Amino acid sequence: MNSPGCFTDGYYYEDKSTRKDNCNYCYCNEHHWICTEYVCLIQPDLINYINTGDFRWKADNYSQFWGMTLNEGFEYRLGTLPPPPSLLNMNEMQSRVSLDEEFPLFFISSYKWPQYIHRPLDQKNCAASWAFSTASVAADRIAIHSEGRYISNLSPQNLISCNVHNQYGCRGGHIDGAWWFLRKRGLVSHECYPYVMEDYNSINAYTCNISSITDKHGKSHATKPCPNSIEDSNYLYQCSPPYRIPSNEREIMKEIVENGPVQAVMTVHEDFFLYKTGIYRYTSVAQKESDDRHGIRGTHSVKIIGWGTLVNPNKEKFWIAANSWGNTWGENGYFRIVRGENECGIENLIIAAWCQA
Incomplete structure (x- = not known):
């Protein structure tokens, strides 16, 4: 005779067997199915609503997000902690844009500085x-400001593993702390210290595999070889203290066109994970769902590399930004977002630095 279990759809399940559907699962307990009711990161109904509506952007079903709950998406795929008052109160640079200064309708940094702008990496499930x-903004600016003398991408793993003062690795961190580390300690290249994190609980999260000393001129020098023994150069790249660009689209555009990509902090809502192409704007249905769920949202940081304007009656303006979810997400790892309206707070806090290595 069978032990106590559940019989469904012609199949017999013993106690504690599971049946999975996206991020939810059921298990059999004494003849009864007990099922979870999580909100999933991938929501087919929301994808369909966006793709059949007039939102000017399209959504997609991403296999790398399938099986994750919405809360896990916010916990594992973002990771920028809300800016502290000291950062929000940082003085903005004095305006440098004249009233008659004109900018092109379309600009992308990689067109002006070929081979200097680094493509998006994938942080995977590491917040x-x-x-x-x-690391990406600094790498681009080092290449630009050194006029191509140094073109290596910089190592986010170096920051995750070694920048541990009030930072939490794959559990989140502050951008001001990251810039402090880059200024005082420096970062090696991505080739020297490649990315090895796979998820939030990686055992390598807090093992710093390279160290440095600082000479009397404030220049840092690595005291260990590259963690990747294939790469010989353990040169440490450093930048000046970060500065804040005024929260004005023309000021941001001037900074990018003259000095290179900038860092932006933005609020992420649940529909952003689903973005595939178009000009992103937080959708009304996602806003309603989010409000029903007590306003779930998170803080994220990205690299703005340029801008554009659609040639249509509305002349829709947008920023072009690099995300860190790999090149299968969005428009080959990039996304466009409404420009000039502070969409998702993306124009609130714009950070840059002068970097000559």
């Missing part, structure tokens, strides 16, 4: 956008 955005 470290604070490290990825900082």
